[in-house]
Amino acid sequence: MGGTPTTPHELVIVPEGMIADLLTREASFAAVETVFAAMAAGAAYNFPVVREAIGHEDALYGFKGGFDRAGGVLGLKAGGYWPNNLEKHGLINHQSTVFLFDPDTGRVSAMVGGNYLTALRTAAAASVSIKHLARRDAKVLGMIGAGHQATFQLRAALEAHDFDKVIGWNYHPEMLPNLAKVAAEMDVPFEAVELPGLVAADVIITITSSFAPTLLAEHVSPGTHIACMGTDTKGKQEVEAALLARATVFCDEAAQSISIGEAQHAIAEGLITEGDITQLGAVINGTNPGRTSDEEITLFDGTGVGLQDLAVAASIVEVAVKNGTATLVAL
Ligand code: NAD
Numbered sequence: 335m336g337g338t339p340t341t342p343h344e345l346v347i348v349p350e351g352m353i354a355d356l357l358t359r360e361a362s363f364a365a366v367e368t369v370f371a372a373m374a375a376g377a378a379y380n381f382p383v384v385r386e387a388i389g390h391e392d393a394l395y396g397f398k399g400g401f402d403r404a405g406g407v408l409g410l411k412a413g414g415y416w417p418n419n420l421e422k423h424g425l426i427n428h429q430s431t432v433f434l435f436d437p438d439t440g441r442v443s444a445m446v447g448g449n450y451l452t453a454l455r456t457a458a459a460a461s462v463s464i465k466h467l468a469r470r471d472a473k474v475l476g477m478i479g480a481g482h483q484a485t486f487q488l489r490a491a492l493e494a495h496d497f498d499k500v501i502g503w504n505y506h507p508e509m510l511p512n513l514a515k516v517a518a519e520m521d522v523p524f525e526a527v528e529l530p531g532l533v534a535a536d537v538i539i540t541i542t543s544s545f546a547p548t549l550l551a552e553h554v555s556p557g558t559h560i561a562c563m564g565t566d567t568k569g570k571q572e573v574e575a576a577l578l579a580r581a582t583v584f585c586d587e588a589a590q591s592i593s594i595g596e597a598q599h600a601i602a603e604g605l606i607t608e609g610d611i612t613q614l615g616a617v618i619n620g621t622n623p624g625r626t627s628d629e630e631i632t633l634f635d636g637t638g639v640g641l642q643d644l645a646v647a648a649s650i651v652e653v654a655v656k657n658g659t660a661t662l663v664a665l
Pocket of ligand 1: 452456478479480481482483484504505506509541542543544545546548563564565566570636637638639
């Protein structure tokens with residue numbers, strides 16, 4: 335009677351509350367490493383990011399999407415930042431949901447809570463960069479940032495590499511116990527330092543919401559690997575632009591790195607060009623050598639791409655369907 339012809343199919347729903355039980359750090363790491371490799375091989379690509387101030391509740395809302403032809407994963411993460419959530423509703427301020435679609439038909443196939451997933455996939459990206467770019471003998475991990483993401487970053491990095499010690503600095507020093515607690519859980523000593531003390535680090539992760547550089551070139555020793563993870567918006571900045579000129583620069587995706595990542599500033603100052611930036615996936619694939627000496631400073635500009643979200647969401651769906659914990663809705 336005038337309806338559109340269709341055949342039944344199922345929508346898989348995995349709500350936010352179930353994700354922590356279904357998603358391991360190992361699975362996040364594997365999904366992110368694989369999709370970075372696919373991106374560099376040209377088998378997966380991200381769509382332009384949409385991010386809008388919607389003029390309601392001071393919220394920033396947007397979409398990050400992409401298509402991984404190699405993995406057969408198509409979709410988007412929708413969500414953003416609602417600054418009043420915690421105070422008004424007792425909810426975390428970052429809210430997102432991943433939607434997956436059947437690439438053969440375009441029909442929606444899954445809806446997956448995106449909050450916990452985002453923290454794990456972001457931490458996994460830094461860890462993948464540490465695996466492929468840090469010196470094998472790196473012993474001291476430096477942390478800049480001690481907020482929500484920083485604890486996930488620290489846990490993942492300590493799992494990905496055998497560090498002897500963690501040192502950390504934060505703009506709000508009262509938050510440093512967040513790092514100390516994770517380090518203690520992982521049985522690694524932690525020491526709070528001033529910024530110049532970061533010269534002792536072999537690997538540095540920056541994960542703050544800063545709009546001005548805190549880590550300067552003089553705070554970094556030769557041979558250090560830096561994972562810059564906090565800068566994901568125009569105007570944000572965690573490290574001095576001169577540091578990118580001194581380092582060999584890698585990224586998740588060049589288009590994002592130069593527009594919303596740490597490289598936006600070094601490019602604007604004319605210190606580097608887009609051609610100086612290599613996708614980490616090329617190192618994973620072996621088409622770029624990555625680090626070439628123990629004195630080289632490597633810097634990973636991790637802006638967070640939609641394909642990371644989709645890859646990790648797809649792995650969650652697979653586990654949830656296999657172990658029977660997913661909710662299936664007949665459509
Ligand atoms: P949070 O609010 O929990 O923590 C913010 C951190 O930034 C704290 O360590 C705080 O002390 C520090 N900070 C705040 N103002 C500062 C300033 N003026 N100078 C220096 N440091 C300052 O936030 P979070 O959830 O941990 O997120 C941290 C950052 O990571 C944000 O910028 C967020 O957008 C970004 N992020 C990036 C990705 C990605 O894929 N790259 C993913 C998620 C979040």
